[in-house]
Amino acid sequence: MYKVLKKKNIIAIFLIISFFSLTAVISTNFYTEPSYVRDNTFYFDKYASKIGLTEKSKIHREFDGGYAGDAIHYIMIAMGKDDLSHTPYTYRILVPKLAGFLAKATINKDVKNYEDVFFKRISFLWRGINISLCFLLMIIPILHFYKFIFYHKLPFEFPLVLMMNVFNMGVIMTAPFSLLDIPTYAVLTLGASFFFKKDILLLTLTACIGVFVKEITLILMLPILYLCWFHFRKNYILSLFCSFFPIILFLIFRVIISGDASDMGQIRYNVANPLDFYYFKRHVFELGIGNFLTRVFFSIGLIFLIFVFYRIWLRKLKKEFLMILILTTSVIILNLLLASAVIRVTQVVTPFLIFYVLETIRLKQLNLKK
Numbered sequence: 001m002y003k004v005l006k007k008k009n010i011i012a013i014f015l016i017i018s019f020f021s022l023t024a025v026i027s028t029n030f031y032t033e034p035s036y037v038r039d040n041t042f043y044f045d046k047y048a049s050k051i052g053l054t055e056k057s058k059i060h061r062e063f064d065g066g067y068a069g070d071a072i073h074y075i076m077i078a079m080g081k082d083d084l085s086h087t088p089y090t091y092r093i094l095v096p097k098l099a100g101f102l103a104k105a106t107i108n109k110d111v112k113n114y115e116d117v118f119f120k121r122i123s124f125l126w127r128g129i130n131i132s133l134c135f136l137l138m139i140i141p142i143l144h145f146y147k148f149i150f151y152h153k154l155p156f157e158f159p160l161v162l163m164m165n166v167f168n169m170g171v172i173m174t175a176p177f178s179l180l181d182i183p184t185y186a187v188l189t190l191g192a193s194f195f196f197k198k199d200i201l202l203l204t205l206t207a208c209i210g211v212f213v214k215e216i217t218l219i220l221m222l223p224i225l226y227l228c229w230f231h232f233r234k235n236y237i238l239s240l241f242c243s244f245f246p247i248i249l250f251l252i253f254r255v256i257i258s259g260d261a262s263d264m265g266q267i268r269y270n271v272a273n274p275l276d277f278y279y280f281k282r283h284v285f286e287l288g289i290g291n292f293l294t295r296v297f298f299s300i301g302l303i304f305l306i307f308v309f310y311r312i313w314l315r316k317l318k319k320e321f322l323m324i325l326i327l328t329t330s331v332i333i334l335n336l337l338l339a340s341a342v343i344r345v346t347q348v349v350t351p352f353l354i355f356y357v358l359e360t361i362r363l364k365q366l367n368l369k370k
Contacts, residue, residue, distance in 0.1 A: 008313050009156075012306070016160050019302040020167065026298050027172035032291060033342055034066045035173045043068045050084050051076060052115035062123050065177040067342075074178050078103065078122045079115075087263045091254060094212035095183050099126050126178040133186040134175070137166040137351075140186075141358065144193045148362045158361050161306070165189060165354050169299055170347030181344045184214045189351040195223040196320070196355055198231055200242050207246040211253055216348055218250060219331060223352075226323045264338075277337045296332055299346040300353065304328065307353045316360040316370055324352045 028035050044053070044063045057063075062071050073089040076082070078100030082090055103121040111117050141162050142149060149158075165185075174181040187210040194203035203224055210217025224246070228239040254261040283292045311321045328349045339345050363370050 008309075011309060012157050015302055015306050015309070016157060019164060019306075020160075022298065022302065023168055023172065027169045027343075030295075030298065030343065033173075033295065035176070036064050037066050037068070043072050047072050047076070047084070051079065051081060051119065053119060054113055054116055056113065057116050057119055060120065060123065061176060062119075062178060067174065067177060067179055070180075071178045074180065075119060075122050075126075078126075078178075079118055087258050088215065090257055092180055092212070092214050093257075094209070095126075095129065095180055096178075099129060099178070123178055127176065130175050130182045133182045134166050134171065136186045137171070137182075137189055138162070140189045140193050141165060141355065144196070144355070145358060145362060148366070152365060155361055155365060158358065161354055161357050161361075164303055165351055168303075168347060168350055170344040170350070174344055179344075180214050181347070184210075184217060184348055185351065187213055187217045188220070188348050191217075191220045191223065192351040192355040195227070195352070196359055198227060200224065200227045200232055200238065203227065204242040204246060208249055211246065211250045215250070216331075216334075216345065218246065219327060219334075219348070221246060222327050222330065223323060226319075230319065279339060280337050283336055292336060295343050296335070296346050299343040300328070300350060303350060303353050307357055310357045310360050314360045314364045316363045317356065320356060320359075324349075324356050327352060 041058065041063065044058050047053075048057065062068060062075065065071055070089070073085045074092070074096045076084045077089065077093060077096040080100060099122050102125050103118060106125075107114075107117050107121055145162075148154075170181050170185060187206060191203055191206045191210070194200075194206060203220065207217065207220040207224060210220060221243075224242050228243055232239050232242075251261045254263065283289060307321075307324070311318075331346055331349050335345050362368075
């Protein structure tokens with residue numbers, strides 16, 4: 001028994017150290033997905049005159065970001081210039097509109113070079129939003145496990161696994177920029193907490209809020225359906241409401257924004273030709289499937305291995321394990337078919353992987369059967 005425990009601890013320590021080491025290095029130096037791009041003036045040349053920016057903004061960090069194309073769209077929406085953007089960006093209004101509202105309230109409309117000031121103020125406040133949500137990425141799991149954390153002796157790996165929710169590729173690569181990845185991770189973290197608490201109403205509310213953040217948050221429908229089937233099957237009205245309302249809200253909102261719920265914008269997918277996936281052909285035939293799988297591994301590979309090993313070692317939460325396995329597989333497939341395979345997209349499943357590991361550790365430490 002001691003030898004088995006020692007072997008498990010060695011593997012866990014190795015994986016955890018590898019996770020933090022790779023995250024620290026690869027998140028800022030991944031060769032096909034750099035966080036910063038020195039010569040990225042294309043986006044300034046393309047959008048500056050439309051937004052009303054002067055040369056003073058040309059060297060702003062938003063134009064140096066590896067994801068400047070996305071960030072500038074969100075800032076244009078925040079500035080009230082939605083007509084300059086397009087779907088799918090225009091569906092993701094919650095955070096840009098909040099940043100724009102706060103920025104507008106803090107500057108004088110008569111200030112010289114108003115657009116420059118407005119642009120920079122939005123960018124500045126967006127960093128504040130990212131910082132605040134990074135706190136939530138830690139606070140949510142701490143509140144979820146507070147009785148265990150403050151009243152029991154913690155295994156060595158518990159706080160380290162918890163920290164993975166904020167110290168990961170997706171957070172580090174996007175924190176300096178006006179992007180929606182950290183807000184998305186916060187929504188998914190909240191969803192993971194409500195899932196393990198089996199609070200289906202708050203999980204459904206979280207999914208509804210996620211509709212206005214980024215469409216990938218709709219993967220919360222999988223844990224919602226899981227709870228409907230395994231825990232609320234006899235409550236027909238509640239199960240039906242939770243199963244359909246987020247989807248209905250999602251479709252209605254898209255129709256309001258673009259007039260067509262199937263408008264996918266730059267995702268380049270047409271429901272009229274359901275087997276024609278632009279990004280699938282790009283990943284497989286242009287960039288190579290190896291590049292795609294490498295990005296997936298650096299994104300969630302190590303935390304996924306930890307997730308699998310803790311299921312093998314502790315044998316807890318079998319049904320939850322299978323649900324999260326399906327959730328992870330679904331995100332990878334969606335990334336392959338409909339997204340550009342950036343590391344930050346696959347990262348959205350991290351909160352569920354982390355919560356599963358933490359829950360199994362808690363159950364084992366308290367000798368609870370589940």
